[in-house]
Amino acid sequence: MAAMGSGSWVREAERPFLRQVEDWTAHVHARGTWYLTDFLTPRERWIVESAARHAGLVTSDFGGxxxxxxxxxxxxxxxWHPETSDYDITCLSITTLEQPIRHRDVLGSVLGLGIQRKALGDISVFDQKQAYLFATSAMGSYLARELHRVGRSVVEVALMDELPQLLPPAYEEQDIFVMSPRIDAIVAQACHLSRANAQEHVARGHVSLNFAEAVARDEVRAGDILSVRGFGRIRVVEAVGTSRSGRIRMRIGILRSDT
Incomplete structure (x- = not known):
């Protein structure tokens, strides 16, 4: 791995975030106290953990x-062995009174109130009738007052007294073999598509990388989350090794959209 300071171990688009992380590590060293981030994606957490370790710091994470x-x-x-309360997370229970609600309906309605995604954690929907939304404590209080509709449905929103014990997303882990870590190669193997079909999905904007639209030249790295329209999500765990034929063995997790 190249030196941390060069930033060559992250993507070009990730360098502004890395500089922000370096500011956080400087804050911890200067003040001798901890720094609490907003909600981060798995890839962002991997970058934070790597940079913090290089700076001689310890990290801990929790999403509710x-x-x-x-x-x-x-x-x-x-x-410092932080406790749950140190992460300053609250959970909202959202119950529909009319039409079924979906994950994207909840997210769209919340973002429509002018809230940034980084202030929100996971959204878990059960039977299209109830959703749990994790947020920073300050943002949770605001949403409890201001969120009245999700999509076309009127909803009841309540702050929960305690964080619910939810099951994590059920990713099915498996190994695939690819000639390169390009995103179209991963999508082709994970979704059982031809390489040309996978490239077409990317070109049409049907594939996102870490919740932003992917492009054909993107290469996957540990901690990345790919979303493929009509299929689900692919989580990149690690590159395990290389086969005798030169193919890269990638460990991934799959979460199908119908689960």
Whole structure:
């Protein structure tokens, strides 16, 4: 791996975030206290953990329940054994009174109130009737007052007294073999598509990388989340090794959209 300071171990688009992380590590060293982040994606947490370790710091994360996909992180000068309350997370219970609700309906309605995605954690929907939304405590209080509709449905919103114990997303882990870590190669193998078909999905904007639209030249790295329209999500765990034929063995997790 190249030196941390060069930033060559992250993508060009990730360098502004890395500089922000370096500011956080400087804050911890200067003040001798911990720094609490907003909600981060798995890839962002991997970058934070790598940069913090290089700076001699300790990290810990929590998203409101065990193995949450989006989580807040604490950067610490030493392992201070933080408690759940130190992450300043609250959970909203959202119940529909009319039409069924979906994950994208909840997210769209909340973002429509002018709230930034980084203030929100996971959204879990059950039977299209009830959803749990994790947020920073300040944002949770605001949403409890201001969120009245999700999509076309009137909803009841309540702040929960305690964080619910939810099951983590049920990713099915498997290994695939690819000639390169390009995103179209991963999508082709994970979704059982031809390479040309996978390239067409990317070209049409049907594939996102870490919740932003992907492009054909993108290469996947540990911690990346791919979303493929009509299929589901692909989580990149790690590159395990290389076969005798030169193919890369990638460990991934699959979460199908119908689960």
């Amino acid at each position: 329940y065990t193995d949450a996909e989006r989580a807040r992180m604490l950067l610490m000068p030493d392992d």
